Amino acid sequence: MMFIIYYGFTEIYFKFNGPKYKPLEVQVQSNDGDVDKIIDLDDILEGVTILRPIKGIDPELEICLESSILQKYPSEKLQIIFCVENSQDPAIPIIEKLIKRYNHLDVELLIDESYEDNHFGPNPKINNLAKGYKMAKFDIIWVLDSNVFVNPGTLLRSIINLQKSIDNGRETFNFDTGKGNKIKIMHHVPLAVSINNSNTLGNLGARLDEMFLFTSHAKFYVFFNKASIAPCVNGKSNIYRKSDLDSSVMEISKGQIPLINNRESIAKAASTFVKTPGEGIRFFSRYIGEDNMIGIALWNDPNNGGRTGMTGDVVIQPIGGSTNNGLPFHYTNKIMDYVNRRVRWLRVRKYMVLAATLVEPTTESLLIGVFGTYGLSNLFFQGQYKKTIMFLHELIWCITDYTQFKILLKFANQDKLHDNQTISPYFINDHIEEKYKLINWLPIWILREILALPIWIMAMCGTEIDWRNRPFKIRTDLCAEEL
Template sequence: MSYISVLSYTRIVTSVVFLVWYILMVSAAYFGFVEILLKFNRRPNLSNDRDENDKYEGVTIIRPIKGIDPELSSCLESSFCQNYPSDKLEILFCVDDPNDASIPLIKKLIAKYPNIDAKILISSNFDPTTNSSDDHYGPNPKVNNLAKGFVASRYDILWVMDSNVWASSNILKNSVISLNDNLNNGRKQSDTAKRTVKLVHHVPLALSVNPTGDSKDEQEYVLTPTHSDDDSETSSSSSITKSTRKRFLKNFGAKLDEMFLLTSHSKFYVSLNNLAIAPCVNGKSNIYRKSDLDRSVALMPHYQEKSEFFHDEKVVNDAKYYSSLGPGHSIKFFSRYIGEDNMIGIALWENALGKTGLTGDVVIQPLSGSDNGINDYITRRVRWLRVRKYMVLLATLVEPTTESIICGLYGNYAISTLFMNRWFTWWLFALHLSIWVVTDYVQYHVLINNIVSPRNLDYLPNWLINIPPVNRSVWNWLYMWALRELLALPIWVIAMFGHEIDWRGKPFKIKKDLTAEEL
């Protein structure tokens, strides 16, 4: 009698289900990994056969700004340094507060590049006591700020880019070619397919800049005991002091974000985009046509019955209203959502038969490595998990199963049960984790190579010339990788048992219809 026959029915069924799910998750992970190896090993430089006049279509870059983010000047300057004809470029800096600290910095950049059409757009009738203006269409402050840029834009192609990210010089050219030629990572998509590329986006990464604890001396100071000349303190010298421990943990937030975005997130982000089952969009850097978005919002009433997200009567009435105001006003419709990037992707997917496309480029958010703690990282991850919980509930519920430890545990249970007649196999789990960590290490450095390889690059800020990840030891990397993996499940649990999020210093509650309510 086979040992399978003596196993409980429940155990067999759960083992088969877990095995199937394990295979799916591992396949999705390594599908993204292989694509990153092939298409992100260096910065791309796409080209097409169009003549010079048709190749470069006019583009409006819109950057919403509030306050001073780390390395703000160089992030904004990257918009001026695109390998793109200056007479086909418009840059709009959207600011709410006329006294915003970023305005003098932006004025200096505009003066530095007089050949590029750039201007600052300030919201009307801003009230500093309430931190609001007449440009208020919903609870999303980013969309409220962006709206004036959409309406004022000269060109149909819009590049909406957060103020705190930096882009290399070929990204705009690559993106316009991808948008017009229906490309994803340089590959031509089928012209007979139902959907074509309507939104081009870029893999978002983060770097811990000006971090402490990366140099050898600082590592020794942080990780070794603090000795005293006083014999009375010898007994306590073997432990890390409270102040040293505080310093040790203080700078981990940026490194954890960096690790998350360069490993787990980018792997599945690239994979899901290529699978094209549904739109998967991060709003750090997106390029699409204003006319496509306007048409998508205008068509919502016609597809009301079929839409999973835009069927509520008030939603449909607002879509009608904003569509009636003219070109560019449709962006105001999305001010009701905190995750406007994902909802724009869904609108283009449902009503413009659009899909998303990557270019093989990344955009980089510099994060302060000296005052960015673990709690800051946890707060950021919890915030976006809570937003996603209402937008893509099923995907958020199964997210822990995409992480190395949980994925390894249920995969190990399935394989051990079905093929080894045991509950758990340590060597199999060790093999799973070893393969996962090696592929993450390789992927991490492939993306770092994409960042530091200045192919056709005219502008490289100081913080990118010698970035810390290049010089980190394997053990330093492994320590941060393990900490990130161990925190994944606790962060998910915290996010699931809560509804409030903090956005730019304001508390919001996400409602079941995906809209946000400011508290």
Template sequence: MASSSTDSGETTSLLAYGLSIIGITWYFILWSIGLLGWFVARRRYGLRPRSPLASAPASSVPGVSILRPLKGLDTNLYENLESTFTQEYPNYEILFCVHDEHDQALSVVRDLLAKYPNVQAKVVIGEDRVGVNPKVNNLMQSYRQAQHDILWVIDSNVLVSPGTLARSVDALTAPPPPSSPSRKRIGLVHHVPLAFSTEPSLGSRVEEAFLNTNHAKMYLAINIVALESCVVGKSNLFRRSDLDRVNGSLKSRATHPFADSSEGYGLAAFGRFLAEDNMIAAALWHELDLRHELSCDVARNAIGNMSLSDYVWRRVRWIRVRKRMVLAATIIEPFTESILIGLIGASSLHYLLGSPPIWFFLLLHFGLWLAVDMDIYASLAGHPVPANERWSFLTAWAVRECLAMPIYLLGIFGDEVEWRGKKYTVLENGEAARVGEKEGQKSGVWTSWLLGRGKGMGDYAPIPTGI
């Protein structure tokens, strides 16, 4: 009996030792990923040189068609749209895409057309219903009417600097570096989102803290390693001629040749997906074996009056989409969050060494984590968090970190999401189907009551893109 008890104790001890080794190893791996994102933010976004294309003759640069899908009066809409009129690039057109000729956004567009009569721009009214995704439906007519092969699809709640287009075309057309072993052509250029809140609501502040710190850190690190496609579609450049050769199957064209008919290919093929931006990027990556590139610009994402409930359900929505697209990555997602990884690192190190005390390790861990996040914000924004907003930002950051696990658990169980008052079921590979249920219903009575559902999205109602 004593021998059996001893064996059991040794097995338990050995298991605890093994788990501690795994835990501390993962802790340092995750910190390495985070520091890589921090390094990229500092190096890439510290200097944004003017592209030679900005002052080149129009006939010597590739033409670009800018597609801006619109629906309603989004936050900061005038300034967001105006930023495309002021691009320092000699050869581009702007197509504003609206479903309804009475859309409120058209009044803003008309003012800008009158203000910039020398910019080639027009409104395209109407949609082609090619799937459940409203953004794709909205873009279809402009996609077909665009004069140029290079397309820049940019959301209505995004503001960009005047040099963004020229630098992005530079990145898209640059030859592969001689040191690159793959020598793959660039198929898509994208920009890391940088949120700025126009309202003091808690949800807006939390969204801002999330996008400008942890999200940016992981986004930059994943893209610099470039083992897999990872793209948020707030601002993307790609070639229509490339998109017309893919269909979202993610099967290489080398083994599955391009069909004789273009039916089922191009933008229309992505109307069946909720996260069409991510799927377009993945299709270019896997089907055509093309690379992605981040320019040194950011997509400044204007956030209006977002409640905490709105923030929670926005994150839940994209967890449920990601779960159907990249299950393995979604499963390990909680183990990348500061609180859980801090507890894992503290307990693992304490078991292996007996010191330092767990509370001391956690203080050091959170202090360093916050310092890295704040520096990433400063690198992307070009300045640190303003002094008069520092405490509200730190509060929002702490709320975001504490909510990460509850939101994940809420998102991982369930497949229904809501987009602009319409309900969908997320299917395999991120495809979606409409659900004929009452608007506003969610994943259960208690969660609806707890999070105060039924409130409107206020001023924050962008056409949904991105995960």
């Protein structure tokens, strides 16, 4: 486990420790085989449709949505679709304002006209996305949650890496020899930034979310991508091809993909979504963890299977109190808000990746520290120096997390493709020096470490999941049942 942790930390240290690069041109082999030539990116980039599912007003919604419009990408190869599930959604005025501001670009709003006609399963995100997926005019899809901010060069770097099968600067597939695995999903490390830097009770949940994503989650998320032993995909920001996903759903309908197709009814359900092009994503509305299931489907497709890839980019979710559009919105984020979120997703993972969920407590510093202290003390020191070993273990772990936190926070918004028109969000820049201070950072880190095991126990003792104010239950076939 320590190897895994420092594998992830090392990858972050070398691949995320600097401003995001500026790919203005690409060097390729010329036809004569001897001389390289430089070609413009516009000549090789494929078209992309950005899909943003929206429900209600999240903190700093306008800034987050606008960041996808301001991507440094050829405008004629970019389509942006905002998906809303009903005409009364309070986010619609903000979306319409953005569409009016950027009326020279291909930006549109799609609203479900009928709940019944657009309800394919219990997952509201997929139900909301389905209409945009079908209306997308490009094969490459970028599913980007409404509550995250992205840097202006994220899409450009991601498409280059997707087309060339490059993961954090390393080729995963040799197009000349056919060896290796092609990248089927580009994804980005999800981070959360607390807008309010205080450690008050009303904001502790936001600070804990921030700490979890910057430290424990980031290490393991980056490790699993690099090790490429299984798909590990968070749904905040995923880029893949419609044609690949539709192909995977076709294979599911034939019973060719394990883990998903563990019942005959699953294959039958998938078969209803392969008759019409552009409907493949609807199959995944039966799952709460649709991001992981889509990752499994693309990973295990016997015809087009591949792996995941990263670019050193992150997506940033502002959380806590904020203002939107000049109007005050107060988002309390208490300790139990954080606890409930962690419990919810642990329960989802309990059914989807049981083995990984069962060993998760050993990924946290306190429990693995107890194991390691007992083992080292008895193997090498006749049962002595337990307190010293435990102290040194926690000290090294803390220094590692503090270093990683500073790296990710410092470079989260540093992109060489920033210009005067690009947003530089205050919620990242304003509190950096305060967040760096050990006196502010350490208490939150200690509290998060202490809460890790109790949260896991709570998750293991229950089955009900509350998601967007709706109760669900995960069945043994991994499908969600709305209660």
